[in-house]
Amino acid sequence: MKFITVETYDELSRKAADLIASQIIMKPRCVLGLATGSSPVGTYKKLIEKCGEGDLDFSTVTSVNLDEYVGLDGTCDQSYRYFMNDNLFNHVNIDKDKTFVPGGCAEDLDAEGEAYDKLIEDLGGIDLQLLGIGLDGHIGFNEPDEVFVKGTHVVDLHESTIKANARFFANEDEVPKKAITMGMGAIMNAKKVLLVANGEAKWDILQKSFYGPITPEVPASILQLHPDVTVIYSKK
Ligand code: GLP
Numbered sequence: 369m370k371f372i373t374v375e376t377y378d379e380l381s382r383k384a385a386d387l388i389a390s391q392i393i394m395k396p397r398c399v400l401g402l403a404t405g406s407s408p409v410g411t412y413k414k415l416i417e418k419c420g421e422g423d424l425d426f427s428t429v430t431s432v433n434l435d436e437y438v439g440l441d442g443t444c445d446q447s448y449r450y451f452m453n454d455n456l457f458n459h460v461n462i463d464k465d466k467t468f469v470p471g472g473c474a475e476d477l478d479a480e481g482e483a484y485d486k487l488i489e490d491l492g493g494i495d496l497q498l499l500g501i502g503l504d505g506h507i508g509f510n511e512p513d514e515v516f517v518k519g520t521h522v523v524d525l526h527e528s529t530i531k532a533n534a535r536f537f538a539n540e541d542e543v544p545k546k547a548i549t550m551g552m553g554a555i556m557n558a559k560k561v562l563l564v565a566n567g568e569a570k571w572d573i574l575q576k577s578f579y580g581p582i583t584p585e586v587p588a589s590i591l592q593l594h595p596d597v598t599v600i601y602s603k604k
Contacts, residue, residue: 369578369591369592369594369597369598369599370597370598370599371578371599371601372598372599372600372601373601373602373603374600374601374602375602375603375604376602376604377410377566377602377604378410379602380410380411380564380566380600380601380602381410381411381413381414381564382414383600384408384410384411384414384498384562384564384600385411385412385414385415385418386414387496387562387598388400388411388415388496388498388562389415389418389423389424391495391496391560392424392425392426392429393424395495396425396428396429397428397429397430398429398430398495398496399429399430399431399432399488399491399492399493399494399495400429400430400431400432400494400495400496400497400498401431401432401433401434401494401496401497401498401499401550401554401555401558402431402432402433402434402452402456402498403433403434403498403499403500403508404433404434404435404448404451404452404500405500406500407500407501407564407565407566408498408500408564409455411498411564412455412456413455415456415460416456416459416460419459419460419461420459424460425461426460426461426462427461427462427463429462429466430466430467430468430491431452431457431462431466431467431468432468432469432484432487432488432491432494432550432554433448433449433452433467433468433469433470434499434507434508434509434549434550434555435448435470435508435509435547435548435549435550436448436449436469436470436471436472436547436548437472437544437546437547438472438473438477438522438544438546438547438548439472439473439544439546440472440473440544441472441473442469446536446537446542447472448469448472449469452467452469468484468487470484470520470548470549470550471548472544472547472548474548477522477548478521478522480520480548481519481520481521481522481548482519482520484520484548484550485519485520485551485553485554488550488554493554493557493558493559494554494555494557494558494559495558495559495560496558496559496560496561496562497554497555497558497560497561497562498562498563498564499555499561499562499563499564499588500563500564500565501563501565501570501573501574501577501588502528502529502532502573503528503532503569503570503573504526504528504529504573505573505576505577505585505586505587505588505589506526506529506587506588507555507563507587507588507591508549508550508551508555509523509525509529509547509548509549510523510549510551510552510555510587511523511524511525511526511529511587512526512584512585512586512587513584513585513587514584515584516551516552516584516587516590517551517552518551518552518553519551519553520548520549520550520551520554521548521549521551522546522547522548523546523547523548523549524545524546525543525544525545525546525547530543530545552587552590556590556591556593556594558594559596560596560597560598561591561594561596561597561598562597562598562600563588563591563597563598563599563600564599564600564601565599565600565601566601566602566603566604567602567603567604568603570601571601571603573586573588574599574601576589577589577591577592578591578592578599
């Protein structure tokens with residue numbers, strides 16, 4: 369594992385975007401696993417700049433996102449599909465038909481989870497998985513639990529996650545209580561993992577995740593078993 373500490377969020381975003389850009393340059397038909405949350409927003413901005421300057425071509429890239437709120441469809445501006453369109457896909461030359469987000473409005477969410485895992489498998493797995501980390505150590509929406517769940521599944525969001533994510537909604541009551549998330553199987557099968565985290569509030573959970581015991585109570589700790597993880601952290 370490489371743990372890189374930088375001074376500023378701008379530096380974090382530049383480094384993360386450089387790593388993703390290298391992946392695309394080395395394998396133009398790659399599968400990127402993408403994440404939402406505020407941490408990767410700067411990275412997406414840098415990727416948009418690179419694409420605008422003609423230095424990066426997304427036309428043959430496929431993406432699979434980690435998660436989606438249950439009950440929100442892509443037209444809802446708090447959905448993760450909307451977030452991805454708004455923060456990345458609308459501004460680069462990616463083919464939207466090759467961008468996938470789990471369907472939070474699927475009638476049968478278990479079947480949706482199975483189909484999502486099959487899709488990832490059929491794509492040949494993920495080349496590079498970008499992750500943020502929640503204050504409770506969640507990755508995607510894999511919340512602290514008694515077990516690590518392998519497949520894409522529905523989760524009850526924890527109180528602390530609902531509180532943390534309330535900033536994106538009019539109030540806490542509007543935050544969906546459930547989400548559908550990629551499980552640890554697809555994340556751990558990704559060839560490379562890149563986790564970005566900024567702000568002093570994330571320091572403790574990063575220490576627990578990467579230097580503490582490996583336990584489903586700290587979901588990100590499973591990444592200690594992954595052979596190719598890069599963490600980029602900035603204090604600010
Ligand atoms: C959400 C997402 C996670 C993300 C986390 C942290 O819960 N499902 O994928 O890592 O938020 O968000 P932030 O980067 O805003 O701290």
